[in-house]
Amino acid sequence: MSQTFSAPKGVPDYLPPDSAGFVAVRDGLLTAARRAGYGDIELPIFEDTALFARGVGESTDVVSKEMYTFSDRGDRSVTLRPEGTAGVMRAVIEHGLDRGALPVKLCYAGPFFRYERPQAGRYRQLQQVGVEAIGVDDPALDAEVIAVADAGFRSLGLTGFRLEITSLGDDSCRPEYRKLLQDFLFALPLDEATRARAEINPLRVLDDKRPEVREMTADAPVMLDHLSAAARTHFDAVLAHLDALRVPYAINPRMVRGLDYYTKTTFEFVHDGLGAQSGIGGGGRYDGLMRQLGGQDLSGIGFGLGVDRTLLALRAEGVEPGPRSRVDVFGVPLGPDAKLALARVAADLRAAGVRVDLAYGDRGMKGAMRAADRSGAAIALVAGDREIAEGNIGLKLLATGEQVDVPLDAVVDEVARRVERRGTSCEELGG
Template structure:
């Protein structure tokens, strides 16, 4: 048996890198006051059809949709924002202090052609700030993502940013773009997408389509006064925060709900799948899903791709050690004693493992070495009789005998 196609496994010791990346990105969000929300792995299909947009590839081609035993159509979540907005409405978070600031992490599912960095089960960390239209909040969301990447030591990424306008300028621009697209020799499926949402055509990855739309009118040249002012204010806040960015007026994200601020973090060390995260502002999503007409802004950062970016830069700011201390008992009585020592150390926050199954000294020390522990505690019958225990430095090989009654304090002091 093997894992489903396009679904990566993360197993020790390499899973330590995945865990570190995920936790570092989440920690940056937590420091900015984003509270944890745990979302269902599947939702009613209508949530994503209405929220994400039926013209998107996500809804039209990539969702895992099926009928449950009650013949209800449900879908494995392809993204996080629609689910967060649904939860905000359902639990009345939009009626408390605003903005509602939420973070989430976990797997999302899209039926795509698997390749490096593009999986059918992808892992993301995301945040959403809902209820306040403030350019400073848009900038904060972007800065939180930038802080997370920087905390990992990444330097080879760039932030691309644009504005997708507002309800005042989007209709006129959409009509202008439709007129431009009508003069191109597009295939019928692409023409159908243009009728639903002409911006989707600008997101087409096919080289021949990209060539045809190279001279398409740009939305940033047709922003309303309010949208232009909002975008300028976001950029000014990013300048003040020291967050570098590159304007990309041709950017179109793969989700229909974005308005105004739209951004993507790109890492060229990943090849074709260069995006490591992105997001933007959305004005109409709450109302579309039955809530108040409140704005929001958020991002989704790819844990899988960020881990690949770390590897591309030769970064490994994490330890693959399973534990800090490994107990080597020689005999049943020694095992019983080391079990209590391990429990005492664990209560003090030390990661401890033991050699189980009555292994001999050689086999147990091999296990200690594989664990990545800094210290080994070696306890035999003679040690028990003398009331002592051996504390071995696994890096240098030195071992000293200490009083068994003092071992917890000695170990905690050694580990600093």
């Protein structure tokens, strides 16, 4: 008996028709970024392991527990990318983009990899859309990045989410707060592993999901109460710009993101319809990361939005993104001459931006029309060899059954006109 194969555990497949929703979410989030002037960047799927250890932070769960790390054939340690910012920063430094016009505004999409316990909304191969704005420390830019994410979600029809935001301070106030938090934590009966984490990065302890740890740290000091004057002014300016952009938010003083590089503005988008995995995206400012990775001392801010979780959130609200149909037009050829003619018509319609499929395998009329109905097309083009010889093609409206003959040399213009009039152009449907 031959062996059968399944997808790796925690790695989802997206198949038609459901894949249309995935593509619509990904493209919708990217479109919001492109409209704000963010240019596309394509990144390697794997990088030098040290890039993530240094950039993301060795105290994080991402680096210590979740990375897919292996030695290649040259005995180099490489890691499947767990997040996007470190790779973008590496590319910006390597190719000298930081020495040109600032800010450098980039967007990207693709798979990222974390070894986690799979559950709904938490995958080992997760899909994200991200943006990075590098080189300018301006509260208005922080607000723009957040507003791009907010606009992306809303463009998809998502409504039941909220933006939570805080500040994690700057170099002038973080050391003092770190000592204050450590003094608080070391007075608690923490287990050995948690105490070790508090030594490396005490903020990580506030991100602990265990109920007993959350209860012990309920009264822990929060960074927002210990900001320097400059960090407070920066945070207040970000909030003022969000107000001007009409982006609603809730201040969450206890927010801790899962990566070490965040400073000052830090935010997360939350959707309660997803249960435990409620975060659908987030990000923040990462001043100092470029210097840490060997580049100039330039600031940056960005986000990562979960495509998988956004799709789940939309479905929790009863919204199905993407086109309702696979194609606009379905061709039904009944004979070899008709098959050649409809293939040419299909090619011309596709060139005009119309989505077209054909019945293959020399099906009979009944089977071909069933395929047309399954495709979701609004129009079927039906012709036999005799009709082609006479210079006509039957144009059938599948919703009503109405059929008219159209001259072969006019069918492309007629179909394109009808598709556009119905408001189902390829662009509108995300095709």
